[in-house]
Amino acid sequence: DGGITQSPKYLFRKxxxxxxxxxxxxxxxxxxxxxxxxxxxxxxxxxxxxxxNDFQKGDIAEGYSVSREKKESFPLTVxxxxxxxxxxxxxxxxxxxxxxxxxxxxxxxxxxxx
Amino acid sequence: xQQVKQNSPSLSVQEGRIxxxxxxxxxxxxxxxxxxxxxxxxxxxxxxxISSIKDKNEDGRFTVFLNKSAKHLSLHIVPSQPGDSAVYxxxxxxxxxxxxxxxxxxxxxxxxxx
Numbered sequence: 001d002g003g004i005t006q007s008p009k010y011l012f013r014k015x016x017x018x019x020x021x022x023x024x025x026x027x028x029x030x031x032x033x034x035x036x037x038x039x040x041x042x043x044x045x046x047x048x049x050x051x052x053n054d055f056q057k058g059d060i061a062e063g064y065s066v067s068r069e070k071k072e073s074f075p076l077t078v079x080x081x082x083x084x085x086x087x088x089x090x091x092x093x094x095x096x097x098x099x100x101x102x103x104x105x106x107x108x109x110x111x112x113x114x
Numbered sequence: 115x116q117q118v119k120q121n122s123p124s125l126s127v128q129e130g131r132i133x134x135x136x137x138x139x140x141x142x143x144x145x146x147x148x149x150x151x152x153x154x155x156x157x158x159x160x161x162x163x164i165s166s167i168k169d170k171n172e173d174g175r176f177t178v179f180l181n182k183s184a185k186h187l188s189l190h191i192v193p194s195q196p197g198d199s200a201v202y203x204x205x206x207x208x209x210x211x212x213x214x215x216x217x218x219x220x221x222x223x224x225x226x227x228x
Contacts, residue, residue: 107157108155
């Protein structure tokens with residue numbers, strides 16, 4: 001089945017540690033996105049990539065980094081510079097860069113900083 | 115400044131009745147609107163969309179209405195079912211050539227009581 005796979009589903013991290021969230025898609029989509037969701041908040045864009053080896057900052061990129069070495073993969077690293085990393089992280093992809101394409105989301109990764 | 119607003123955080127309706135979820139936007143450049151449905155601990159799934167050239171789009175029990183002059187859209191679910199209980203996000207984008215980012219509202223929690 002085609003879809004987006006995020007791992008791990010749950011992750012605990014100590015303060016000061018970097019952590020990388022995996023996102024893989026087999027939908028052959030060009031564009032991929034990382035969003036963050038906090039309680040009572042909408043989805044906020046962290047980074048997006050329209051094509052391999054290229055990515056752009058979203059609204060809240062500080063403290064995060066990404067790479068897009070392969071079309072299928074768009075990992076997100078939450079660095080120690082991110083002040084409030086505890087959140088629900090969602091990866092998404094689309095057939096083309098928005099704005100007229102719908103997003104397909106993974107099931108999310110919940111990161112908790114202890 | 116929030117460009118997409120879902121002012122009511124929650125709505126509770128009886129099974130079989132109509133659910134009306136509202137969304138307001140401030141950016142007049144938005145020309146494509148989407149609704150996403152999200153269950154707990156899962157990623158959002160696309161529900162229905164509407165282009166600004168239309169004022170209504172229907173898909174089964176779901177209908178989205180767009181009032182461009184009021185910068186307002188609404189999602190109607192008729193009849194509501196307990197399985198519709200979820201958080202619903204309104205989202206908006208500028209069409210091709212515009213912003214690459216989809217802007218989400220904060221979401222509204224719908225509860226359909228049996």
